[in-house]
Amino acid sequence: MIYQVYVRSFRDSNGDGIGDLGGVLQGLKHIASLGTDALWLSPFYKSPQKDFGYDISDFRLVDPTAGTMEDFMRLRDAAHALGLKLILDFIPCHTSDQHPWFAESRSSRDNPKADWYVWADRRPDGCPPTNWLSSFGGTAWTWEPRRSQYYYHPFLKQQPALNLHNEELLKHLVGEMTYWSDLGVDGFRIDAVQCLSWDRDLRDNPPVGREGSNALIGGGPTNPFAAQHHLFDRNAEGTDKIIERFGRYADEKGVVLIGELADIDTASAAPQFTAREHGLHAVYDFALINCHPDVDTITGQLERRERLLGDGWLFNVFTNHDSTRAVSNLTHFALEEYRSQAAKMLLFMQLTLKGGCIIYQGEELGLPHPDLDYEDIMDPWTKAFWPTFKGRDGARMPFPWQSDAPFAGFSEAEPWIRVAEEHLPLALDQQEEDEGSVLNFFRQFTTWRRNHPALLYGDERMSRGERAPIICWRRCTREEDLRVFVNFSIDQAFMPLDEFWQPLDAPGCVQQREGHGLSLGPLEFAIATSSGKAGTDRKPAKAAGPQHAAKQSKGGK
Known part of the structure; x- marks a missing residue:
């Protein structure tokens, strides 16, 4: 079982209102008490924070908002002392537009890093080279006057896509992972593996017709991204070679690679990433997160992945930092009267279905997804599709440590995003004292589960x-x-x-x-x-x- 920490919202140790590595260290005993095998940290690398750390400007530096390298080393040592493996988020598909690599690449068409990002000429009418769309809204291309070309960005325009067809760049990315594995990191969660490659013929995606799309698309019902079959900008030709290169690195270093898989039909794509000699050890997908909450749909999804996965491996995930919290999403019909039992049931399913289990911070407390006003929103994706998209901020609100402490014990200062009042009665200190709480059920069941091999790795x-x-x-x-x-x-x-x-x-x-x-x-x-x-x-x-x-x-x- 892996416990996911969204560092920015877990605990603040220095009083600036932003969660940090020191705060994770302070909460480490709680994480270990859950029966956790490994700890996954959201990005803490140097970043302008346009997408809260998923826009990296230096892969080897700790962002000042997250602490220092010394904080990381102390956390690493403490995690290993408690028997926890340490997994970092790694983002190989794009960087920040403030990364030195991009500054050099955009400066001309003939500099040493000119081909490190995805550049393309305009169409004869001046329009972008393809009809590809950003999942965050609008075209996936932005004009750069210094090169008189467009650059590609599957997400925010401040996140230009890296060209992983370039062998030199690929070698550098493996070097960035090696830097951290040499420091004792045990593995990586690879962000958005469906975006590792892109169609070098720059073909347009076909429109979705009456048959509809099998893809599970975020951003709410009004996101135009769902109007295309993403044949040429997701899981494109060449992805297998990139995965093999990462897999060979993992085999050499003895680290684990877990790929986040979204935007496509993940059940059919998962074996391409995991059921190979040099590949990812598992995928982490959104199929269950995005599943319609009824018995037939969920059973059908589970049957389908069982049929298609073969010898591949995946993690059971019902929520994360990019989605609506599980009890509000999958069991919204039971929230008013049965929230606690619904939370226990979803955790039980995660721990008994085949595959690994990743628990997002706060799920062990059964936290619901808060209702937010526009003034509360920090996430650029949510702002782009407000008000039809609930967004990601509800899952990123501060972890409630103490119900009666200022800011729920998260920080001594006003947090970067407000504390959810509905989370206060469910705070950690309250559930510690309640034998029937979601927290105590979870601890007891994970302990019991360890003695049943069929639930760990059985057919x-x-x-x-x-x-x-x-x-x-x-x-x-x-x-x-x-x-x-x-x-x-x-x-x-x-x-x-x-x-x-x-x-x-x-x-x-x-x-x-x-x-x-x-x-x-x-x-x-x-x-x-x-x-x-x-x-x-x-x-x-x-x-x-x-x-x-x-x-x-x-x-x-």
Whole structure:
């Protein structure tokens, strides 16, 4: 299990209202208490902060808002002392427009770094070279008068795209990762791997017709990005070679690479990135985050990824710093009366589905997504699509440490973004004292889960039948056979089970049979094990290959 920290909003140690590496160090014991295997830090590199750290101006410097290199070294040592692996966010697809590389590249067409970014001539009518769109709104091309050319940017115009077809640049990027792995970093979450490459023939994307698109697009229903099939600006030709180069580096250095995959049909694309000799160890996608919250849709998505993934590997993710918080997104129908149980149910699913699990800060508290006014918004993406897009700021509000402390114990100064009042009753100190809290359920279940190999790396088979609103699946190794049941509704539900299946005494789970099966109340869940011949039909688990072995040793569970 990996715990994701959005550094800017986790804890402020120096009183400037912005979370920093020192604050992560202060909260490290809490992170370890959750049963965490690894810690993932959002970008803390030097940056103009136009996209809050995802616009890097120097890959090897710590931004002053995040602290110092000494702060990083102390955090690294403390994490390793607690048995936590350390994973950094790495952004290879673009830099800030204030990076020295871009300053040189934009200066002329014949300088040493002229081909380090994606440049193209205008069309005869002066328009951009292609119809490609930024997922943040508008054209993905910006005119640069010094070169009399356009440069490409899949996101903000302040984030020019790097040309990873350039071997010299690719070598430099591997060198930037090597710098951090030589300092003891255990792995990287690779940002936006669907944007590693681009079509060198500069072909236009075709429009989406009546058939619709399989892509899961952020930015809300009015984002024109969803009107194209992104054949030539996402997961384009050459991506496999770039992934192989990163994979060879990871194999040489013994680090783990986890790729963020979005904007495309991730279930079908995931094997391209992971099921190869030199590739990513896992993908981290938005398929479950963007899934419509009903039993048929979620079950269909889980069946589809099971069918397509093969020997690949992925992480189960229901929310992150770029999305609506899980209880407000996937269980909005239950928020008013069942928020706590809904949060437990979603965490249970993450921890029992096949794959690793990444928990975003605050999910262990079951935090809802706050309603924000335009005046509260800091995120440029949200501003571009306001008010039809809820945006990312609700997931980036300060972590609530103490309910009655100024600014919820996050900082002694006014935070860079306001504290959510609805989070105060759910603060860490309140849940520590409540035996039935989301926090205490989560700690107990992660401890229990460690003793069940089938839930860590066992095979998975989804089940489907006339048993709505229950989602069910099977996890098994050669030694253990488990069936998992989730009532994804606020209705009472019944799951017929033959006598050989008995519910396990697992934290938070329904533990008693009711005659011919299990009775599950609103959002309740259970795990059953076979005590006789019913379990003999299980499919033997595949032997874990070198990729899986690496995952297990680097916190991939």
